Amino acid sequence: MWNLLVVEDETIVRIGLRYMIDWESRGVRWKAEASSGEEALRIVETEEIHIVITDIRIPGMDGLELAKRIKSAYPGVQIVFISSYDNFAYAKEALRLGAVDYLHKPTMDDEEVAGTLDKVVALLEETRGDKRRTAEGDRSGYLLSLLDKYTFPADPFLAEFETEAFASGYWLTVFRMRDDAVPSRTDPDSLRFLSVQYLIDEYVSRDWGGPVFHRNHREMIWIAPAKARRGAVDPAERSKYLEHLRHKVLELLNAAVIYSASSSYSRLNELPDAYMEALLQFPVNQQSDNFIVRKAKEYVDEHLLEDVTLTKVAAEIHVSPGYLSRVFLKEIGENFSDYVIRNKLELAQKLLRGTTKKVYEIAAEIGYTNPHYFSKLFKDRMGLAPLDYRNQ
Known part of the structure; x- marks a missing residue:
């Protein structure tokens, strides 16, 4: 389901638009409304929005400036303009900004709105397919890019987050070998590191699922769904599970690891926060x-x-x-x-x-x-x- 934000200062127009068509039958959730450009921008920054339908003439920041800012920060968001003015200059600027369509409020009807919506959804589905192929092509690099605000994609996608397992959110754990060396890729120690990663991956895949990957052979990161395969688990049980996993690595590979886990998060764009929380709670040692x-x-x-x-x-x-x-x-x-x-x-x-x-x-x-x-x-x-x- 794609999330929709409607930006319109006239309440009667918002109500009319909302009941003009069956949005959800077309795969769109009416997620939020705003009556000004500034309010809309705050919503886009805090909510996961895929489609913005905005009037051009709104209080404060107008719809064109709003679209420009949204496209700059979130290029994957699709924009549709509506306006009472049948103005060619507006339409031309809207298309230049990458808008999907420009609807004339006095003459638009349910068929025109539905046709525009179908066009938007088709573009989003195509983009999702491209992102899926990109993520699968360089999975490790893409996962790492999701962990830091400096590299976080403008329009993120992670296949696991589309599954039922992650519907209730996720938590993140960072593992490190207990030494202060940073082995090179050709170092025998890096083979030992990868053996530890493989064991952790095998172990957690049976009980939780979620991707396990590494950053430069220095730390292993596990993004786990909030619910284990056997059901909901509280933080105390998670800690017990991680401690058991640490003992298992020591027992089978004679390798000592330390770890730190985040609390639970619900949105993909909060991954940098989850990662930072785990890092800042790491036990103080030579690698910290x-x-x-x-x-x-x-x-x-x-x-x-x-x-x-x-x-x-x-x-x-x-x-x-x-x-x-x-x-x-x-x-x-x-x-x-x-x-x-x-x-x-x-x-x-x-x-x-x-x-x-x-x-x-x-x-x-x-x-x-x-x-x-x-x-x-x-x-x-x-x-x-x-x-x-x-x-x-």
């Missing part, structure tokens, strides 16, 4: 926050003269950008980007005082290709322009 931050700082120190970004460092130490950002702030007390900037500017201070290099040369040396940006950044942080700092 202190270790991650130490490795990140080492990388920054070694590559300070380069363009150092959160995403690049996270990839190097095999964690997600979102997780690195959170633990860095928690452990160091400042944002990752602020840490990098502070260290670069401290180096710039030494170069300004200890060399005769020009400002643009120093900017380039520490990774800033735009000397004007570097000078502004230096003044904002240090209170003086680079040359004033050198000459004081």
Whole structure:
């Protein structure tokens, strides 16, 4: 069933549209209504919406601007415009924004609305098929992209969430081997890691189901339906199950694992929150926050003269950008980007005082290709322009 949002400030028009056709017989659920663009945008950001039917003339943000913002953030959402104005310029702009149709309120009838709806559903079904093929083609990479807000797809799809098992929601568990090494793919340790993953996958598939995959041979992630195959299970039973699984891995493979689980979630777009919750509750050990931050700082120190970004460092130490950002702030007390900037500017201070290099040369040396940006950044942080700092 596809979820519909109708954006129309006239109550009588919303009521008329709602009872004009049998929406559910066409696979569409009348999910929400809004009377302004701002309200509609909030609904799209918090609810899972697939179709938006919007009047062009609505209070505040108009329908065209609303569509532009929705398409920018959620390109998979299908837009249909309605308007009292039979205006070619409106229709042209609507088509440019990728709208499926433009309906004229005074003349539209049930057949026209039903025909437009069928067209929208056909497009959504086609898109779902494309996403299904994409997800199956690179399953592991796609699953990983769902765990982080930095990589989360604009219009996510996961086949398991279409099944009855996940109808009540899901919870997520992260497993790690108890050591601080990050084995390479060719390392014998990575074969041991994959043996552990295989055992966990085999074990949970009998009792719960849900995908088991890994991130860079560093951690295993299991997304489990809220209900086990034998029925509902409370958090205490989940903990008992995970502890039993940990003992089973130790018994059969002589491998020690640690784990952390999230609480229950209901929507696919909450997966980054579930993953973050599990990571932030991880037992403190060499692989946890202190270790991650130490490795990140080492990388920054070694590559300070380069363009150092959160995403690049996270990839190097095999964690997600979102997780690195959170633990860095928690452990160091400042944002990752602020840490990098502070260290670069401290180096710039030494170069300004200890060399005769020009400002643009120093900017380039520490990774800033735009000397004007570097000078502004230096003044904002240090209170003086680079040359004033050198000459004081």
